[in-house]
Amino acid sequence: MNVNTMEYSATAKARPVSGKKPSIPVKCRQRNRFIPAFLIGVAVLSVLSLLYLEIDWLKMASRVGDIGLVFWDLAHLDFSNMDLIASSLVETISIAVLSLLYSLLLGIFFGMLAARNVFRLPWLSVLTQSFFTFLRAVPTPVWVLLMLVCLGMGPEAGVAGLCVHTTAFFTKSFAQSFESIPDETIEALEVTGASRLSIFMNAVLPAALSQIVAWAGMRLETNFSECAILGMVGAGGIGYVISNSLQGYDYGTAGVAILLVFLVAYGIERVFVRIKKKFY
Amino acid sequence: MEPILKFDNVSKHYPNGVHALKEVSFELCEGEFVSVIGPSGSGKSTLLRAINRLIPISGGTVWLDGQAVSALRGRNLRQLRRKVGMIFQNYNLVYSLSVLQNVLHGRLGYMNGVKGVFGLSSEDDKQEGLDLLEELGLADFAYNRASDLSGGQKQRVGIAPAIMQGPKLLLCDEPIASLDPSSAKTIMDLLRDMTQKRNIACIVNLHQLDVALKYSTRIIGLSKGEIVFDGRPEEMDDATIERIYGTSRENLMIGGERNDQTDSAHCA
Numbered sequence: 001m002n003v004n005t006m007e008y009s010a011t012a013k014a015r016p017v018s019g020k021k022p023s024i025p026v027k028c029r030q031r032n033r034f035i036p037a038f039l040i041g042v043a044v045l046s047v048l049s050l051l052y053l054e055i056d057w058l059k060m061a062s063r064v065g066d067i068g069l070v071f072w073d074l075a076h077l078d079f080s081n082m083d084l085i086a087s088s089l090v091e092t093i094s095i096a097v098l099s100l101l102y103s104l105l106l107g108i109f110f111g112m113l114a115a116r117n118v119f120r121l122p123w124l125s126v127l128t129q130s131f132f133t134f135l136r137a138v139p140t141p142v143w144v145l146l147m148l149v150c151l152g153m154g155p156e157a158g159v160a161g162l163c164v165h166t167t168a169f170f171t172k173s174f175a176q177s178f179e180s181i182p183d184e185t186i187e188a189l190e191v192t193g194a195s196r197l198s199i200f201m202n203a204v205l206p207a208a209l210s211q212i213v214a215w216a217g218m219r220l221e222t223n224f225s226e227c228a229i230l231g232m233v234g235a236g237g238i239g240y241v242i243s244n245s246l247q248g249y250d251y252g253t254a255g256v257a258i259l260l261v262f263l264v265a266y267g268i269e270r271v272f273v274r275i276k277k278k279f280y
Numbered sequence: 281m282e283p284i285l286k287f288d289n290v291s292k293h294y295p296n297g298v299h300a301l302k303e304v305s306f307e308l309c310e311g312e313f314v315s316v317i318g319p320s321g322s323g324k325s326t327l328l329r330a331i332n333r334l335i336p337i338s339g340g341t342v343w344l345d346g347q348a349v350s351a352l353r354g355r356n357l358r359q360l361r362r363k364v365g366m367i368f369q370n371y372n373l374v375y376s377l378s379v380l381q382n383v384l385h386g387r388l389g390y391m392n393g394v395k396g397v398f399g400l401s402s403e404d405d406k407q408e409g410l411d412l413l414e415e416l417g418l419a420d421f422a423y424n425r426a427s428d429l430s431g432g433q434k435q436r437v438g439i440a441p442a443i444m445q446g447p448k449l450l451l452c453d454e455p456i457a458s459l460d461p462s463s464a465k466t467i468m469d470l471l472r473d474m475t476q477k478r479n480i481a482c483i484v485n486l487h488q489l490d491v492a493l494k495y496s497t498r499i500i501g502l503s504k505g506e507i508v509f510d511g512r513p514e515e516m517d518d519a520t521i522e523r524i525y526g527t528s529r530e531n532l533m534i535g536g537e538r539n540d541q542t543d544s545a546h547c548a
Contacts, residue, residue, distance in 0.1 A: 189385055192388050193362035194358070197396075
């Protein structure tokens with residue numbers, strides 16, 4: 001009896017006594033104050049953005065029906081321009097593959113310079129990392145537009161523009177993969193008297209290869225979809241067909257092109273999932 | 281006989297204020313099999329890594345085969361390192377490569393330029409690697425991925441590149457700490473037999489006192505960065521063990537036959 005009352009008083013102290021069955025607290029005693037502050041910040045910023053943009057909600061609401069209409073039109077696939085769509089799709093894939101290939105080689109090279117554990121020269125890593133951070137900060141379409149100015153219209157500009165951003169991306173991610181190789185593995189080759197470059201090629205690179213394949217697969221997917229956008233700024237490929245036929249209200253052709261873009265992107269993903277499984 | 285390795289008042293201070301080695305001096309000759317024992321943090325690993333300059337020392341001189349190690353840089357250091365093979369507790373293989381490729385890593389220090397960079401081994405080296413795997417009882421695994429092997433097999437592979445270097449001195453950093461008792465015996469037997477056959481001096485860091493007593497020709501006891509014992513296994517008595525580990529013998533798990541009696545006494 002005595003024990004029971006003691007237990008009751010102990011639990012009662014933790015929460016207010018009331019007629020209803022009290023709920024048992026489940027959260028940590030020390031709450032993280034950052035999350036509420038973050039949510040309030042987001043709310044304030046959303047309100048400010050809405051006020052600044054002066055969105056005409058009434059006009060938007062009246063056009064909502066058109067979304068269904070356009071998709072309905074897109075769904076009426078028109079295969080009459082199939083030869084044009086097919087050739088530009090192949091062109092887009094080629095641009096994506098070529099830019100991936102060049103960037104892979106460049107990324108491995110610059111990733112080697114950027115990784116802190118390969119040459120053990122901090123200034124070299126910092127210099128390479130910061131240079132490619134700058135390249136990465138500028139978005140791909142801007143690089144393609146710049147290359148269009150330099151190299152003229154056409155797929156060359158697409159390849160070059162994509163390469164800049166992809167190489168910058170690979171440099172950072174490969175450097176991280178190289179740095180994740182345990183120091184002891186490198187130490188084990190250091191004691192044989194091997195040079196730094198030979199340690200990199202014979203131990204670090206093979207050990208990081210499966211990660212490199214994973215990054216490459218992810219990036220090929222991204223590059224392919226970006227390629228579709230790049231066509232719209234004049235770098236050739238299927239994006240040009242999509243934007244042209246949309247502007248000409250040729251929704252059937254655009255529908256086929258968009259569907260194919262989706263199918264290819266999905267296919268690339270599936271293929272790389274399988275390759276990755278084999279690698280492990 | 282000219283010593284292969286000579287420590288002359290070697291000290292090591294880490295930036296965090298730890299004195300890992302305090303004026304350590306000793307010599308090592310061909311054919312010796314030396315165990316270094318001592319509690320964790322007594323400087324065993326630092327001692328081993330000071331020899332091939334994986335850790336630069338702060339004072340004194342390490343002489344290896346007549347050359348002062350601390351004075352060497354770049355190419356000269358790499359050439360000196362070829363004379364010293366090293367075996368690690370965690371094997372440190374490249375697990376995505378084949379067993380034979382891992383074995384051939386021991387020759388990288390001898391391969392110049394393009395050959396070294398792309399790992400293009402000569403046919404002689406490949407044959408030597410295969411023969412070595414045969415000797416280690418791993419001939420069937422030459423073309424398996426290193427990740428497919430068991431712990432004991434991985435450590436056997438770990439010995440191979442060190443031997444491929446054609447070293448004068450073999451350093452083993454707790455080679456059996458992660459192994460089961462049976463694999464541990466295999467590894468210790470291999471280390472003793474292979475170094476004896478090739479006349480390689482060997483230094484082994486150990487936590488297992490019974491193993492040290494059984495295999496070594498000489499034992500060095502380290503405590504807090506100082507050598508407190510340097511002699512033959514027979515000279516090791518309870519007082520020495522207490523001095524090395526800083527606690528009486530009953531508080532140590534030493535293993536082996538010598539301890540069985542006291543263990544059963546405790547049980548009863």
